[in-house]
Amino acid sequence: MVRLCSNKQEIVSGIRTFDQGISAIPNHPVYAQSGKYKCWYAIKDEHNNWIFGPSKFIGYAGIDIDTYIAKQHDLDGKATEKHLIKFSEDVDEHMHAELLELLFERLSHVNRIPGKSVKIKIIDMDMKAKNIKYNNSEKCEFFELCDHGEEKPLVSSFIVAGSIIKFDLKYGYNRYIVELSMEAGEHLFNGIAIRQGDNYKIKCRAFIEFSEGSVEIHGIGWQEDDIQYRWSAYVEEMDYV
Secondary structure: OEOOOOHHHHHHHHHHHHHHHHHHOOOOOHHHHHHHHOOEEEEEEOOOOOOEEEHHHOEEEEOOOHHHHHHHHHOOHHHHHHHHHHHOOOOOHHHHHHHHHHHHHHHHHHHOOOOOOOOOEEEEOOOOOOOOOEOOOOEEOOOOOOOOOOOEEEEEEEEEEOOOOEEEEOOOOOOEEEEEOOOOOOOOOEEEEEEEEEEEEEEEEEEEEEOOOEEEEEEEEEEEEOEHHHHHHHHEOOOOO
């Protein structure tokens, strides 16, 4: 399974992966499609040279060229393009022309040329990525067999930072600080929830699905007071004006 990038570092990694393959494996099928990619993104490498990656590739976290070919029919270039707006900036006509010339030169190494009317944007390494903010959410279900009192459950202060997810949870009379870390290459997250008041540490696990504009958590473990609970939560991004 693949998910949309959640930060600028994941996008930069995708661009570097795509570019490195041009030199290392120029005959790979991913590069035979280079003329079909409509939206490209550029960064400066360690030698201050511009390198490029297409939206449909770099918009997914941790993807490699083999995975892209295997899953390309399940990937959505329109979704990545909409998502990458948060991390990129447009260029003027002069800069676009300069970048397009460099893209032509780079793709010549795989015997391809860019398609007509391609768009090129940049990921400025010195530019702070636009923070993705999430609405507080009552769409959570914890401890299905327990009475959580009159107060509604609430997920707040939800943060995605690379492979780490953090949020505050209010459930009944208890408050928790939850931190989950992604296992390598999977949507499975493991972590700890700290119960406020007595600092009791709870082991928790979840499958997490990143969709356009939302995060859905499917809890498969919440070990509290020697009882294993199932749980879930759903949050949506704040609308950008």
